[in-house]
Amino acid sequence: MSEIEYHAVAKTNEIMEEDVKGVFVGDEEIAVYNVEGEYFATHGVCTHENVGLADGFVEGDLIECPLHSACFEIKTGKAVNPPAEIDLKTYPVKVEGDTIYVGIEK
Amino acid sequence: MSDDRTFVIIGASQAGGWVAQTLRNEGFEGKVILIGEEPYLPYERPPLSKAALLGEVTVDSTYFWQADALKEADIEVRLNTRVTAIDRDAKEIETDGGERITYDKLAITTGARVRKLPIEGADLPGVFYLRTMEDTLAIREAVKDGTTAMIVGGGWIGLECAATLTKLGCKSIVVEAADRLCGRAVTPEISDWMLNFHTGHDVDVRLSTGIEKFEGDGKLERAVLPGGDSIDCSIAVVGIGVIPNVELAQDAGLDIDNGIVVDERACTSDPVIVAAGDVTNHPNDLLGRRIRLESYENAQNQGITAGKAMLGTAEPYSEIPWFWSDQFDANLQMIGLPQDWDETATRGDVAANEFVTFYLKDGVIDGAISVNNPRDLRVGKRLMQGKKPVSAAELEDPETKMQALLKR
Ligand SMILES: Cc1cc2nc3c(=O)[nH]c(=O)nc-3n(C[C@H](O)[C@H](O)[C@H](O)COP(=O)(O)OP(=O)(O)OC[C@H]3O[C@@H](n4cnc5c(N)ncnc54)[C@H](O)[C@@H]3O)c2cc1C
Ligand code: FES
Numbered sequence: 393m394s395e396i397e398y399h400a401v402a403k404t405n406e407i408m409e410e411d412v413k414g415v416f417v418g419d420e421e422i423a424v425y426n427v428e429g430e431y432f433a434t435h436g437v438c439t440h441e442n443v444g445l446a447d448g449f450v451e452g453d454l455i456e457c458p459l460h461s462a463c464f465e466i467k468t469g470k471a472v473n474p475p476a477e478i479d480l481k482t483y484p485v486k487v488e489g490d491t492i493y494v495g496i497e498k
Numbered sequence: 499m500s501d502d503r504t505f506v507i508i509g510a511s512q513a514g515g516w517v518a519q520t521l522r523n524e525g526f527e528g529k530v531i532l533i534g535e536e537p538y539l540p541y542e543r544p545p546l547s548k549a550a551l552l553g554e555v556t557v558d559s560t561y562f563w564q565a566d567a568l569k570e571a572d573i574e575v576r577l578n579t580r581v582t583a584i585d586r587d588a589k590e591i592e593t594d595g596g597e598r599i600t601y602d603k604l605a606i607t608t609g610a611r612v613r614k615l616p617i618e619g620a621d622l623p624g625v626f627y628l629r630t631m632e633d634t635l636a637i638r639e640a641v642k643d644g645t646t647a648m649i650v651g652g653g654w655i656g657l658e659c660a661a662t663l664t665k666l667g668c669k670s671i672v673v674e675a676a677d678r679l680c681g682r683a684v685t686p687e688i689s690d691w692m693l694n695f696h697t698g699h700d701v702d703v704r705l706s707t708g709i710e711k712f713e714g715d716g717k718l719e720r721a722v723l724p725g726g727d728s729i730d731c732s733i734a735v736v737g738i739g740v741i742p743n744v745e746l747a748q749d750a751g752l753d754i755d756n757g758i759v760v761d762e763r764a765c766t767s768d769p770v771i772v773a774a775g776d777v778t779n780h781p782n783d784l785l786g787r788r789i790r791l792e793s794y795e796n797a798q799n800q801g802i803t804a805g806k807a808m809l810g811t812a813e814p815y816s817e818i819p820w821f822w823s824d825q826f827d828a829n830l831q832m833i834g835l836p837q838d839w840d841e842t843a844t845r846g847d848v849a850a851n852e853f854v855t856f857y858l859k860d861g862v863i864d865g866a867i868s869v870n871n872p873r874d875l876r877v878g879k880r881l882m883q884g885k886k887p888v889s890a891a892e893l894e895d896p897e898t899k900m901q902a903l904l905k906r
Pocket of ligand 2: 438439440441442443457458459460461462474475476
């Protein structure tokens with residue numbers, strides 16, 4: 393398994409509960425979420441077409457794509473309704489102090 | 499256990515494709531035959547006036563499912579095949595090749611076709627419509643930098659086309675017979691915003707204007723306006739609405755009323771025939787009336803319902819209509835079909851092209867349209883769905899957290 397490197401991407405107070413923020417780590421577009429006070433991260437682009445999920449809508453533990461309303465499970469990346477059929481990649485997240493870190497494979 | 503039934507679907511586009519996929523997703527093991535007149539696998543139409551017209555995407559990338567996925571799902575797709583008749587007594591359909599196929603259940607997803615412009619010269623080469631991949635490829639072929647494009651009809655298709663052709667370096671002129679843009683779909687304030695927005699992007703918009711005739715020597719050269727003025731142009735794209743393809747169903751004696759009449763489970767007046775997509779007139783419980791929609795989401799979700807209905811497992815289909823359009827750098831989205839609202843509330847900055855306007859009726863949201871603000875629109879959709887009381891003042895207040903309104 394390749395090594396994971398953690399990158400600071402946001403402060404905890406920047407992402408309210410049931411909210412999402414788009415960040416970049418290098419060229420990788422990532423969406424970071426707050427679900428009931430816990431933080432998660434998925435690839436930031438819908439698997440249906442190339443639309444940023446940071447403009448999407450978080451409801452419970454689902455993110456709804458702003459373009460055609462496909463929904464993904466934030467924790468697993470699973471595509472739960474059409475038109476998306478491909479799951480989203482997810483990333484490990486850790487919080488230290490008030491900083492959110494996202495783990496990317498080196 | 500094998501199933502020796504055959505389910506046939508007429509119309510291999512978005513709704514028909516979803517019927518077929520749903521049958522398999524739900525475990526149907528009989529034969530699924532998807533018949534379509536066009537030469538392509540089911541493809542997305544929204545890019546036809548956007549990315550595909552710009553040349554940013556390939557034909558293949560617009561397919562809902564690639565050929566191997568359809569094959570794997572064991573969906574028999576017959577392209578370039580037109581169904582010419584449905585014989586309900588014999589439970590057979592007939593194709594233009596003279597073949598007769600027996601069905602146990604049938605889905606009609608024949609969609610809609612463009613309304614033709616009934617004027618002299620409308621058949622000249624250079625005059626296009628925009629409904630199919632072939633139309634888009636033909637327009638792309640005809641467009642050269644600096645081409646003057648006459649767009650007839652200031653509705654969704656016309657405005658998207660004007661934006662895309664402008665991006666391709668054309669001079670776009672939009673003529674609209676009504677006194678405002680997109681008048682059938684949006685409110686006067688949004689029409690005004692559209693006019694400013696397009697004019698600001700160098701589109702020449704002429705309201706309350708029609709075309710008298712097209713002229714040219716063997717190909718389009720000019721459009722003649724009533725009164726005799728003429729405008730030189732080498733292409734024209736006509737977007738003046740569509741007509742549901744009901745003829746097959748009508749000839750077979752199914753109930754028709756601005757579309758094939760279906761119930762909330764996509765069933766027609768014949769118990770073994772369902773219908774879905776642009777071609778249906780269906781009840782919408784949330785709006786309390788019957789509607790016919792021309793939208794991506796309806797073709798998908800009613801198609802899924804119709805597939806389940808063929809297996810007897812459908813739940814009633816009733817959703818708040820949702821539609822989007824992309825024009826230049828503006829993403830517009832609309833929910834509901836607001837009719838007689840008593841208040842409006844605009845949140846955001848209209849001049850900065852980032853806002854949402856809500857239409858309120860008796861203190862609840864009856865519809866909304868957003869420009870570059872899909873998120874607030876989605877919260878609005880939930881508020882509308884839940885019939886949550888909201889006031890115009892709080893919706894307009896930038897301090898209001900939209901999501902908090904849902905939690906009350
Ligand atoms: C240019 C364009 C842009 C659009 N943009 C948007 C957008 O941004 N947002 C949105 O929500 N919606 C948009 N739409 C609308 C959306 O694409 C349609 O609502 C959707 O395609 C309807 O799907 P359908 O399967 O019901 O019908 P259709 O897509 O019309 O498909 C019907 C199919 O049936 C075939 N057929 C008809 N009769 C027969 C027959 N007798 N035998 C065999 N085959 C037959 C036709 O050839 C066709 O392939 C757009 C549409 C167009 C044309
Ligand atoms: S781009 Fe996300 S659902 Fe289509």
